[in-house]
Amino acid sequence: MAATTEQALAPVPQIVARRVEPARTGWTSWVTTTDHKRIGIMYLVLTFVFFILGGTEALLMRLQLSQANNTLLDPKTYNELFTMHGTTMIFLFVVPIMAGFGNYFVPLMIGARDMAYPKLNALSFWLLVAGGLVFYGSVFFNPPECGWTCYPPLSSKAYLPNGGVDAWIFLIHLTGLSSLVGAINFYATIANMRAPGMGWGRLPLFVWTILTYAILLILALPVIAGAVTMLLTDRHFGTHFFDASNGGSPLLWQHLFWFFGHPEVYIMVLPGFGIISEVLPVFARKPIFGYKAIAAATVLIAFLGLLVWAHHMFSTPSPTVVLVFFMLASFLIAVPTGVKMFNWVATLWRGTIEFKTALLFCVGFIGTFLIGGITGVFLAVFPVDWQLTDTYFVVAHLHYVLMGGAVFGVFAGIYYWFPKITGRLLSEGLGKLSFWLMLIGFHVTFLIQHSLGLDGMPRRIYEYSDVGHLELYNLISTVGSFILGIGVLVTAFNVIRSAKHGPIAGPDPWKANTLEWFTTSPPPVNNFDVIPRVRSVEPMKDIRRQVERQMGPTEASPAPVAESAVRA
């Protein structure tokens, strides 16, 4: 591979080593590492553990709701469960798992040897661990019970005096710092450490989305950090920022929270979009349709995402002009999102599609996220939102967006990149089983929840009486959630088994387009001995073509001929 570039022959300055430390092994090598790949793996494993925890919390809630007037859980426990579920999934799973993929793959995809600040990178990870520990420590005392939004006055000391809300505040601070430090690191890395020739127009789309993710984090996190600090001083140091009886404003919290909270949605889904944009062209054996439009749409979504926060607050006392502004701004965001959907479908059009598991998750993503996007338009129409907000319709919508948008993207990423991380392939059979269980389980769980909301069931209630079809709908949803849970466990089993016993993958099992496939699987500590010059948005295609020219067509099989496109 090294022979593929002319730079290999250029003189290299001599480095004289006094002593070569043997590579560390054992658990201390993981605790002390600053290697972006090891940190990335730790991110992925830790966040997946949180995903399982958050999922277990969701299943407990579904069990409670499977019957009307159920007494399995008491209201306190139920409120704690939905607070922990939401907080875990958002702050300890989706946002940091994207940082995990970013950590592992951004340097590899841009041809860098590590992140710009390796030690800060380790700090990011360990701050996340600290945030998770502080939050889950509250399980042994009093977990918070104010929902992931923790609206005051409910979250004030008068109504929730125990330490649960404080644990939540510390989690927001610690994971926020973790993400902020990580975001600065991503930005510096992407801005400065790209391979020669990799201009902005040749940046892989996943890297574009991580760059946008980083900028959004930098813009949104300080606001929530300020807000939770104000909540902390309200609770313990005598201030009254959110206390209406002393001149404060509970609505101020909602504005600050959602000024962070809505960009957070795009922080979670944009990297998922990025993964889709990488995986689809590889298995359609076609270049991505409209690279520039997709990159531009990413940036535009992020910008508009900063201007729509009050659509979470349509039922608060607000002047009509405010409602109209936030409705129209939310409509605008549908345009670049729609453009992305069309571009993905157009990428499949006239391709030769290989139905590997990673591609299936991408397709599941497109089909599912479409529904989440469309129900988002319903919610943007504020008079309609007055009926739908704070009901199960919203619960369904947000899960179509975050499960369909982020989690299916994450699973596509897992199946696509696992061979690079471990050097071994995941089982395709188990992968497909997992996909179908997850897809069917997901839709059985959440499609019916739209009807639950339309039938009058508010969110965050621990029991309901059996009026209308509530009990039937809830039972269907509960059955679906367990199918979904089994689907997730199949992938977890697949990952654990294949890490030891999977077939050897080789450096480029998918005949992919981006630079991470140029190095061995798993990559060496320094990633690349030689960094190739990038001449297009698909450097690996160029390299394969070059190899083919030099070695003859028998050795390397070129991408467009779908030779491996058999019985998928």
Place this chain on the structure above:
Amino acid sequence: MARSPATGRSRRLAFALLIALAALLAFAGSASAGIITPESGGSPNADEISSLYKLVLAVAVVIFVGVEGCLFYSLVKFRARKGAVAAQIRGNTRLEVGWTVGAALILVVLAAFTFAKLGDIRNPPNSGPGGLQLADNGTFFASGPTKKLPPNGRSLNVCVNGQQYIWRYTYANDCANAPLGSPFSYQQMVVPVETTVTLTINAQDVAHSWWIPKLGGKFDAIPGYTNYTWFKIPAKYAGTTFTGQCAELCGRNHANMTATVRAVTASEYEKWLDERKADIKAADEAAAEQRKQIEQETP
């Protein structure tokens, strides 16, 4: 690519899609509320919201069928086969500009629908002839731009106050300075049919949200703020009780913070109000009597 069979098949496919679409729309029209449309029927604003929802749903179904159709067609048609070669297309500016503009146009249409319906949803109408005869109370409410009154300025005002975990209703015009002895009730609001009822919504502890699905949307009750909405129940619902519950997490018993609205005729309402006034007066007098007794017993 063989031209003729493909076009034949795609024509059949398009036809099947159209049939499915028509079936779905028919279903949307006839289906009972609470499955794919929101509940309505108790008040014109709820009905207007429901019809706006159906317009959005019609557009949504077309987009859904179109995009999912293209997706599944691509997956079936362009799956890898022996000898198939992927077309190396990198984009098509005209097409991309086209669907961007198309998406924007659809949203312009939706915004137009919303603006067309907005007045009827936001602004309360006059009470009907069978409703309660009301005094002019428009002048009381010059305070805020968000408070809407019927064109003739006459509505029956109810002050709705959210508290953990019950709703309190005070039947008074000026909620901030409701006169002593104003009739009130908890959990069940009693209102006359054919009468425009305006609600002034407050909370006294944490945030709550007022919601009776058949009578319109939610309006948050937030400490330190006042929210407003209205409803007008048709005459045929006299004797009906509408149910709803708090829609904003307000603590452990959030699930049990229910609300009901009982619609009665105007004369029944006046009778009920008099009874409430008498009951409250009697209870106040009894309490005063008890206080006097306690005072005498404990020197």
